[in-house]
Structures are given as C-alpha cells and as structure tokens.
Amino acid sequence: MEYQNILTTCIYCGCGCPLYVQILDGEIVGVLPSKEHPISRGQLCIKGWNATAFVYHSDRLKTPLIRRGDSLEEATWAQALGLVAQRLATIRDESGPDSIGFLTSAKCTNEENYLLQKLARAVIKTNNVDHCARL
C-alpha cells in the first residue's frame, strides 16, 4: 500500500493556492490544504477543496471535439487548432480584425497573457483584449 501527498497549485483562480493531492495506490482520493504555504495558510475555498473532482468525472473531455452539423466529433489537437487558425483567418479577412475579441484569464501566467495579447495585436491586428475578471 502506498499513500502520499503531492503538492500542486489550485487551477481555479489567480490566487493560485497551493494544495496537496492525496494519492492512495496511484489513485486520487482527496485534497488537503497546505498549512505551511504563505498563500493558502492551510485554508482553501470550495473550488480548491474540489480541485480534483473533475479528474475521474464521466463528463470529462479527453480529446478535442469538433462540431460538424449537430454532432461533436473527436479530433486531434493538430486538427482542432488548425481549424481554429483557419476560421480566425477567414473571419478576419471577411469581417475585419475588430470582429474578433480575445478573452484571457487571471489563472494564466504573465507570460501567457503577454503571448495572447501579442497574438491579438500582431497577428490578428485588433486591440480587443479583455480579461476574465471583467466578464
């Protein structure tokens, strides 16, 4: 029998509370707050306590899905991202760059947010960039 706690970071908001994921024989069995860490100080909100609830959930998506007509079809990441890039280019060419907006997240790193606005401004050429905190 193997039981241990693995330190990770809550994925649900910009606070980024550290938490432990309890692992019993390779299976996630729960969450514990990190008592020593200065951010969470042994306390979590309801999302942190349930941060692993999706892992074995039957509704969890395990591959990208592409909508074709009324059905969603499984796809590879290359197919899904290729389709997104192609549609963004088409919409920009047909309706202009400002017909597109980019929404980013407090949960991303500064660098990821920088990259997203770079994609918006330098590739699509729009200043429509906003943030989940204002949605």
Next chain:
Amino acid sequence: MSVIEQVRAHVKERLQQLDGVVALRQTVEGTAPFLFREGDNLDQLALEPQYPLAPVVSLLHKRDPAVRIGVVARGGDVRALVEMAKREQVDPERLHIIGVACTDDEAQDCRCSDPAPSIDAWPHAVLVGTPAQGAGPNPLVAEYDKMSLEERREFWERQFSKCIKCYGCRNICPVCFCESCALEDPLWVEKGVLGPPFPMFHLIKAMHMAGRCVACRQCELACPAHIPLTVLYDLMRRDVEALLGYVPGEDLGMGPPLSLTLEEAPLRAKVR
C-alpha cells in the same frame, strides 16, 4: 534522545512488523501526511505542522481490510481515533499508536486541555514525551457567556455572515466522516447559493458534533473567514459533558451517549 529521535526509533522498529506507519513527511516541497514503509528515509519524519492523521488511518483501514499500520499521533489525533473506533471507522486491532505528548507551548497554541494522548485502552500503543498540563478554557467562551441572548445572536450573525461556504470546516474535521452529509442535502442547504442559510448551516454541524467533537481545532484553522468555530463546538462539548457526563475522545470503552443516526460510513473506502 530527543522526542523526534525517539519517535523515529519506534517507527523504525514497528515498520519491521507493520505494513507502514502514517506520519508527517517533510521534503523540500513542504510537510504533509505520508505512509512510511520499511526502507523509507525516516529523517524526513516530522511532527509539525499538525494535520489530522486519523482520517488517513481510516482511509487505509477501509481500503484494505487486512492492512496493519501504525500512526504517529498527538493528543487530538488519538481522541479522534477513539471516536472513530467507536463508529467502526478504524480498527484498533490493526493499529499501533506511537503517541507524542505535546509541549506546554504547543498545548497553549491549540488551546488544548488534554495534550497527552491517553493510550492505555489501545491494544498496541506507546507514548513518547512528557505530558504537559494543558491550556485552560477558551477565553472567547467566557466572553460569550457574559453576553445577553440578543448579543449572542448578533455575535453569530456577524461571524456567520463571513462564511464563504467552503465546507473546509467539515472537510478537515476528523469526526465528519458521513457518506452523505446533511450540509449537502438540498432540504437544508440550497446548492449554489451564498451565504449559507443562517443559522442552520452552522447549527447542523454543531448539533452533529454533540458527543463527537474532540476539540482538535482543525476546523477553526481551516476556516478562510476566521470564524471562531471552536466557541460553538466548545459550548456543545460543555453541554454534553454537563448533561450526559460524556467527553468525546476520552474513553475508548465508553459508548457514545447519542444514537443520532447520521449516515455513518461502514468500514469501506470513501472518496471525497
């Protein structure tokens, strides 16, 4: 030999006969509960900060009905194990307790009146360290006692209005092990609505702590809203002792006084 060295020596010895020992492990990442097994580096075994270890014992006992483990337990852990054993959440025959007496400073920190694990009734147990005297009653309870009924209501209204309904006080509590919890029953607590129903949310948990709360203070430490939850549960403990002569966690041989049927989990796995 220092206390921690004595604990490590006991763990080393017990590991030769047991499947593992539950204790805190300190690594560069931090300190958290861990199942030490033979050959593991016992220099990593730590005694702080205090995490509730009784639920880990229960988890392992339920997962494997044959597993025999030890636990490095403070007073609060042993009191929790006592109440859990009475409700078939842990199996005393398959548990070796290495009890650690807290120092007086630690007891003051936790406001613990009973900082030395009482191990006599357990089939396999040792105690390390010198039992300290323990802290006096919670000063907030004395303040509360002086309040009028109206002031008490205002006090709880003010405190409970801070609650963010995180369920942390229930999740961390070693004696909250019900498979289905009244606090998740839409009859009492509507899902997706903040704040929690006043005062039902907190009073349901308080009522369920009658004859169960072992005053480990883990709930209060886990509360992001800094609600002095132990005032509530200390009052409950005081009434249960006065009316029924029962102190939860004290005596392994004494049956719990209330046969409140919560949907207590049989000895099998629970995943939260």
